[in-house]
Amino acid sequence: MSVKKIAVIAGDGIGKEVMPEGLRVMEAVADKFGIGLQFDHFDFSSWDYFEKHGQMLPDNWKDQLGGHDAIYFGAVGWPEKIPDHVSLWGSLLQFRREFDQYVNLRPARLMPGIIAPVVRRDGTARQPGEIDMVIVRENTEGEYSSIGGRMFAGTEREIVLQETVMTRTGVDRVLKFAFELAQSRPKKHLTSATKSNGIAITMPFWDERVLEMSKYYPDVKVDKFHIDILTAHFVQRPDFFDVVVGSNLFGDILSDLGPACTGTIAIAPSANLNPERKFPSLFEPVHGSAPDIAGKGIANPIGQIWSGAMMLDFLGFKAAHDVILKALEQALIPDNGAPRTPDLGGNATTQDLGRAIAKHV
Amino acid sequence: MSVKKIAVIAGDGIGKEVMPEGLRVMEAVADKFGIGLQFDHFDFSSWDYFEKHGQMLPDNWKDQLGGHDAIYFGAVGWPEKIPDHVSLWGSLLQFRREFDQYVNLRPARLMPGIIAPVVRRDGTARQPGEIDMVIVRENTEGEYSSIGGRMFAGTEREIVLQETVMTRTGVDRVLKFAFELAQSRPKKHLTSATKSNGIAITMPFWDERVLEMSKYYPDVKVDKFHIDILTAHFVQRPDFFDVVVGSNLFGDILSDLGPACTGTIAIAPSANLNPERKFPSLFEPVHGSAPDIAGKGIANPIGQIWSGAMMLDFLGFKAAHDVILKALEQALIPDNGAPRTPDLGGNATTQDLGRAIAKHV
Ligand SMILES: CC(C)[C@H](C(=O)O)[C@@H](O)C(=O)O
Ligand SMILES: CC(C)[C@H](C(=O)O)[C@@H](O)C(=O)O
Numbered sequence: 001m002s003v004k005k006i007a008v009i010a011g012d013g014i015g016k017e018v019m020p021e022g023l024r025v026m027e028a029v030a031d032k033f034g035i036g037l038q039f040d041h042f043d044f045s046s047w048d049y050f051e052k053h054g055q056m057l058p059d060n061w062k063d064q065l066g067g068h069d070a071i072y073f074g075a076v077g078w079p080e081k082i083p084d085h086v087s088l089w090g091s092l093l094q095f096r097r098e099f100d101q102y103v104n105l106r107p108a109r110l111m112p113g114i115i116a117p118v119v120r121r122d123g124t125a126r127q128p129g130e131i132d133m134v135i136v137r138e139n140t141e142g143e144y145s146s147i148g149g150r151m152f153a154g155t156e157r158e159i160v161l162q163e164t165v166m167t168r169t170g171v172d173r174v175l176k177f178a179f180e181l182a183q184s185r186p187k188k189h190l191t192s193a194t195k196s197n198g199i200a201i202t203m204p205f206w207d208e209r210v211l212e213m214s215k216y217y218p219d220v221k222v223d224k225f226h227i228d229i230l231t232a233h234f235v236q237r238p239d240f241f242d243v244v245v246g247s248n249l250f251g252d253i254l255s256d257l258g259p260a261c262t263g264t265i266a267i268a269p270s271a272n273l274n275p276e277r278k279f280p281s282l283f284e285p286v287h288g289s290a291p292d293i294a295g296k297g298i299a300n301p302i303g304q305i306w307s308g309a310m311m312l313d314f315l316g317f318k319a320a321h322d323v324i325l326k327a328l329e330q331a332l333i334p335d336n337g338a339p340r341t342p343d344l345g346g347n348a349t350t351q352d353l354g355r356a357i358a359k360h361v
Numbered sequence: 362m363s364v365k366k367i368a369v370i371a372g373d374g375i376g377k378e379v380m381p382e383g384l385r386v387m388e389a390v391a392d393k394f395g396i397g398l399q400f401d402h403f404d405f406s407s408w409d410y411f412e413k414h415g416q417m418l419p420d421n422w423k424d425q426l427g428g429h430d431a432i433y434f435g436a437v438g439w440p441e442k443i444p445d446h447v448s449l450w451g452s453l454l455q456f457r458r459e460f461d462q463y464v465n466l467r468p469a470r471l472m473p474g475i476i477a478p479v480v481r482r483d484g485t486a487r488q489p490g491e492i493d494m495v496i497v498r499e500n501t502e503g504e505y506s507s508i509g510g511r512m513f514a515g516t517e518r519e520i521v522l523q524e525t526v527m528t529r530t531g532v533d534r535v536l537k538f539a540f541e542l543a544q545s546r547p548k549k550h551l552t553s554a555t556k557s558n559g560i561a562i563t564m565p566f567w568d569e570r571v572l573e574m575s576k577y578y579p580d581v582k583v584d585k586f587h588i589d590i591l592t593a594h595f596v597q598r599p600d601f602f603d604v605v606v607g608s609n610l611f612g613d614i615l616s617d618l619g620p621a622c623t624g625t626i627a628i629a630p631s632a633n634l635n636p637e638r639k640f641p642s643l644f645e646p647v648h649g650s651a652p653d654i655a656g657k658g659i660a661n662p663i664g665q666i667w668s669g670a671m672m673l674d675f676l677g678f679k680a681a682h683d684v685i686l687k688a689l690e691q692a693l694i695p696d697n698g699a700p701r702t703p704d705l706g707g708n709a710t711t712q713d714l715g716r717a718i719a720k721h722v
Pocket of ligand 2: 088093252558559589
């Protein structure tokens with residue numbers, strides 16, 4: 001049995017609480033399917049580590065993590081103690097960039113047992129399955145650049161510049177991934193997020209590349225919307241969408257908005273992929289470290305568990321992924337006895353829910 | 362009686378159809394209150410004009426419009442004939458920038474007779490008045506910059522850069538406007554849209570200025586959210602918000618998303634203000650030129666009419682504004698005999714609805 005090496009980074013806040021439940025479910029499913037998983041724990045990428053070492057990561061983090069098949073990540077950030085842009089640029093955003101995880105993948109799906117906050121035009125509730133989309137986000141360049149700075153700091157004349165950087169290489173490869181994903185799904189529908197009417201230098205380039213790439217995928221139905229009206233469409237007709245591709249910033253926004261529309265923002269998973277598998281990919285819940293509820297043991301572990309399922313899928317264990325998804329769905333349905341954390345209207349603990357899902361598996 | 366001079370630019374597509382109804386209502390209310398309004402019509406800022414002259418605006422457009430008290434604007438753009446970034450940067454975005462209309466103001470309010478697509482946590486519908494927010498958008502700088510360009514165009518090495526530009530002057534003045542607006546409203550609550558965890562050069566500056574400015578408005582309750590989770594909150598608890606301030610791009614997104622959440626995107630109004638009144642301010646519906654339904658006479662004129670009400674308010678005629686708002690609300694309530702355009706589920710024409718509102722006034 002070949003063993004997959006997983007680097008485990010729980011991080012900050014509720015990351016530390018949901019990670020054990022994620023691991024519990026991974027172990028249960030590994031047992032069931034006879035999958036060999038080796039978990040190596042790392043304490044960096046956290047406030048605790050920063051407090052001791054004055055930096056978020058050890059100097060040789062790439063060596064320490066590089067040999068792994070995947071990184072299973074909790075959450076990072078503790079704004080009261082360290083500004084988010086310091087902790088994030090010092091850890092998660094480094095992983096994405098240095099390990100060239102250029103695809104950020106986030107599903108938004110109407111799940112059983114969850115009341116979605118967006119309803120049909122006639123005011124009635126949408127049913128599970130009616131919304132099923134995947135956001136594909138460019139994850140290494142674009143608006144998240146480190147080029148720029150300030151002039152006349154601290155004076156009335158102060159001016160701050162930041163460059164958005166798009167490269168043909170960077171745009172084309174994420175588009176290729178998105179087109180292929182769309183092609184593999186029944187609806188074969190790809191929507192591109194743009195803003196070429198206002199952001200008139202980079203975004204027309206993005207549109208050009210979408211148009212060019214679409215020639216290679218004649219069976220994929222392509223459309224594009226400006227980001228402003230696209231957010232409106234997410235609210236008004238989320239069932240219209242299948243695969244949605246966007247730049248780093250637009251993908252970031254849409255991959256919170258999508259799960260918000262399906263009522264799954266607290267439990268949404270995500271994958272940061274290096275599709276060529278030259279570097280480890282990283283799997284993390286969409287939610288953050290949530291300092292306000294950290295330490296109470298009440299965080300919902302589903303986002304962490306679901307992210308683990310995506311990890312197994314990426315590592316080649318599709319059946320294991322499917323079993324976890326089924327167990328998640330069971331756990332979400334009210335009145336079938338599954339414990340519910342406070343965000344789901346119950347008073348179960350993180351552990352209760354994690355155990356229940358592991359048992360289902 | 363002093364006469365206010367209004368420059369009228371109907372523009373493209375349904376702009377040409379909703380503008381007459383806007384004017385009809387303006388005239389009715391001017392009659393009622395004895396307000397002197399002079400309307401001067403301009404045919405530029407349209408595809409027709411571009412076709413004839415090869416540019417969106419005459420060279421002396423600033424002289425032609427500059428003497429007016431306000432600009433009443435329809436919609437511009439006809440993507441099949443001219444790329445949006447050419448038509449928009451050639452007209453509307455010029456007005457905003459050259460006339461220093463640095464505040465873009467857009468209300469999002471739950472109106473009677475409209476089914477909002479976002480419901481309460483328990484699945485029940487929200488009631489009129491339950492959502493009432495105003496988006497304040499920086500309208501001249503930020504992400505909408507004209508600095509940048511391409512290198513290695515047409516090759517594999519192609520790279521495209523675009524600068525985001527924030528100035529202390531530009532940020533402070535729009536924040537000041539937003540704080541004062543919040544101060545004047547019952548909830549005195551200001552939310553700032555940021556993304557300082559990811560867009561780590563310009564956005565931390567934005568946050569700093571918000572913090573600094575908040576010291577001058579101790580009675581205003583201030584909070585900030587990253588744009589990704591903020592869009593989720595708009596969907597999950599839109600009733601939480603009062604005044605929301607954002608950069609050019611974030612304000613653009615939120616001011617489509619807000620009205621989408623209240624079901625009013627097709628009828629939302631907007632004001633592009635030069636608060637110092639050194640230059641004319643511009644009032645326009647949020648919707649675009651909608652080439653797909655142009656020429657059919659079925660566009661809903663309420664966004665145009667509501668924008669006219671905002672214009673009268675800005676010109677000092679608060680009572681006239683209020684009367685139009687009441688007439689709008691009457692027209693939106695089903696089963697009280699008002700004609701309904703197709704988007705409202707009826708088969709009335711643009712004119713039918715315009716006339717009905719003018720009569721109510
Ligand atoms: C048409 C476009 C350039 C414009 C903008 O992005 O400002 C529009 O979306 C708006 O909000 O007025
Ligand atoms: C924490 C933040 C820097 C990050 C991002 O913007 O990428 C987060 O919002 C995400 O989506 O993973």
